[in-house]
Each structure stands twice: as C-alpha cells, then as structure tokens.
Amino acid sequence: MFELLATDPSSSARRGRLTTPHGVIETPIFMPVGTQATVKAVHPQELRSLDAQIILGNTYHLWVRPGTEIIGAAGGLHKFMNWDRPILTDSGGFQVFSLAKLRKLKEEGCYFNNHVDGTPMFLGPETAMEIQATLGSDIAMLFDECTPWPCKHEDARSSMELTLRWARRCRDWIDKHQPQTGGGAQLHFGIVQGSTFEDLRQRCAREMVAMGFSGYAIGGLSVGEPEEDMMRIAEWTCPLLPQNQARYAMGLGTPPQIVELIARGIDMFDCVLPTRLARNGTAYTHDGPMNLRNNKFAKDFRPLSEDTHPLCQGFSRAYIRHLINTQEVLGLRLISLHNLHFYLSLASRARLAIEQGCFAEFRAEVVARYQNRPE
Numbered sequence: 001m002f003e004l005l006a007t008d009p010s011s012s013a014r015r016g017r018l019t020t021p022h023g024v025i026e027t028p029i030f031m032p033v034g035t036q037a038t039v040k041a042v043h044p045q046e047l048r049s050l051d052a053q054i055i056l057g058n059t060y061h062l063w064v065r066p067g068t069e070i071i072g073a074a075g076g077l078h079k080f081m082n083w084d085r086p087i088l089t090d091s092g093g094f095q096v097f098s099l100a101k102l103r104k105l106k107e108e109g110c111y112f113n114n115h116v117d118g119t120p121m122f123l124g125p126e127t128a129m130e131i132q133a134t135l136g137s138d139i140a141m142l143f144d145e146c147t148p149w150p151c152k153h154e155d156a157r158s159s160m161e162l163t164l165r166w167a168r169r170c171r172d173w174i175d176k177h178q179p180q181t182g183g184g185a186q187l188h189f190g191i192v193q194g195s196t197f198e199d200l201r202q203r204c205a206r207e208m209v210a211m212g213f214s215g216y217a218i219g220g221l222s223v224g225e226p227e228e229d230m231m232r233i234a235e236w237t238c239p240l241l242p243q244n245q246a247r248y249a250m251g252l253g254t255p256p257q258i259v260e261l262i263a264r265g266i267d268m269f270d271c272v273l274p275t276r277l278a279r280n281g282t283a284y285t286h287d288g289p290m291n292l293r294n295n296k297f298a299k300d301f302r303p304l305s306e307d308t309h310p311l312c313q314g315f316s317r318a319y320i321r322h323l324i325n326t327q328e329v330l331g332l333r334l335i336s337l338h339n340l341h342f343y344l345s346l347a348s349r350a351r352l353a354i355e356q357g358c359f360a361e362f363r364a365e366v367v368a369r370y371q372n373r374p375e
C-alpha cells in the first residue's frame, strides 16, 4: 500500500510511503542494485548503515545461478543473502535481451541460451511470476518486452501490445496463484512501454492501470534515448498513473536526471552507476564525477569528499587512487560505499526538501552544481 504524504507546489514531486512485507519504504527512494544476491563489495550491515531501505535483485541472473531450487531451499532470497529489508526483483526480460545468446522472441515468451554455459532456457510471463514467487521478493516486476531504441512507431506499437498481452497473463497467474492481498502478500508492479511515442505510452499506461497492479514502472528508458525524450516520456506517463500508487523509473539515472524525474512524479529509482563506476575509480561529488585514477590526485591528500559515509572518512584521494591503480579490493569498497552514500543521501535530501516545501531550491541547486564532465 502506498500513502501519499506530501506534494510539492512547484512540481509533480511527491513524498510517499510504500508498505511492503519486509518493511516500509520512504519515497522518493534510490534502490542499490544487488544483481547476484549481493550489492557488489558491500556487506548488508554496511547497507543498513547507509540507510538503504530496499535493494534490487535480478530474476534472470538468480535463476541461471544459483537457481531457484537452491534459493527456494534456503527459504527465499532474503534468507539466502541475509538481508531482512525489502527487495524488488526485475522480471528478467531485459536481462535476456541484454545478456543471453541466440534469443528467439515468441508470443509465449523468450527462448535463449543462457550467458553462463549456453544452456537452452525459456522465460515467459508465468515462469517469471513463478521464479519471483520462489525468490520471495517484496515487489515483483511483470514480464515485459523492453522496446529497443530507436524504433519505428509500428514496431513500438507491436512491442507495447505484446507487453500488454504478457501483463494480462501475469495478472491471470497472480489471481490464480497469489489471490491474497495485504500483509505478507508479494506486490506486483506493471511496466509501461511505448518507446518515445506519446499515444503508445498513454494507451499502455491506461490499459496497464485497468488491470490493477500495486505500482507501475516506466520501462524502455535508459536504453540510449536522448535525455529530453526520457523526461517527456515521464511527463506523458505519470499523470495517467494512480496518484496513490508508486511510480518507478527503471535503470535511472545520473543525479540530475533523478532529481528531474522526481520533479515529474517518479518515486523509485535503481541504477548500477554508483557501484559500476566505483569499479573504474569514479567517485560522485556534488560538482560531478571525479575519476580518482587521474594523476592529478597522486599527491592530493584531501579527503575523498567533505560529504561522505563515516566508513570512508580518513582516506585521502591519493590513497584511494593508489588502491584503484593496484586493483586493491579496499579501493573498490571505499568508492562503492561513498557512491551509494551519495545516491542514497540525494534521495533522502529530496524527501526532506519536499516535506519542507523547498524542493524547487533543492532541484535548482543539484542541477546547477553538477557538471557531467569528470573532474
């Protein structure tokens, strides 16, 4: 259940609260990505100290390895990974198309050879629902087709219509196998497609909402489309989604993009950038990304950042640069912790700004100060 706690007079930003079986999520929220049942290099207790309220897991990866038999035997994903707060799982369609080999898309679902050992597999709406029920995630995403970008209107329409037919099959599966609602019941989010076409986005939103899910994601974003399309798609879609349900922009985004999407009515975000860029030595700062492998930091003994997590205090840029250049694991860990702190505190500052009625000033400050060029 989603409660709308406050709205911002200057934009469509909202402050909300989403109740799930493993706990309450304050929105707007950033969700660290834990693809293979771990947020890479970060301990669950460190995630709690970062105030991570919910993390993401990937159905495709966990189904391929270690498999639902093992995770089911462990009592579900929470027990398996020793994380007792909420988990959202993506439904796998996106990963099949971004990772698997020899994919064949049919009405019934996707046939493919998995990316690990090439074993032929099949993933369809009902399978995706069964896997996520076994994983026991708090929020399960419907099985959809992430429409590639760019594409012609007719292709976007047929892809969106397939996503709607698959959503109907998910709806039927849920009604048959998980009829109970409230309490410990798994939540299901629909995913709106339609590429960069307003008529398709609006039709998909209306038909998805008519099927009645617990929240809605905007899919088909962060697939190479220009930022202005990304923002326009959010503007077209959010007004057609229920005010009293959560909206989730999948796979987004940079700090300014997140703030601009909050301003357009998005409540939830997941993005691999904070942890992925940490692996190549890039730390987020309010003034933009800073690549610590750069020689200019060789004798820079200032702290990584004035605004960082307690676990990252006491380490200089020069030291972290040394760790990254020598592939020392501590370097990866320190920058991952710092970047997750940056993204999680960005969301918590947005929540406070909406509560205090100063979101417009917060939005202007973040966007003006952040330069997309690495320092």
Ligand SMILES: CNc1nc2cc3nc[nH]c(=O)c3cc2[nH]1
Pocket: 090, 091, 093, 094, 144, 145, 146, 147, 191, 218, 219, 220, 221, 222, 223, 250, 251, 252
């Ligand atoms: C990193 N960008 C990105 N991650 C995504 C995951 C998704 N899952 C389901 N459906 C989507 O449309 C979708 C789009 C996405 N874009």
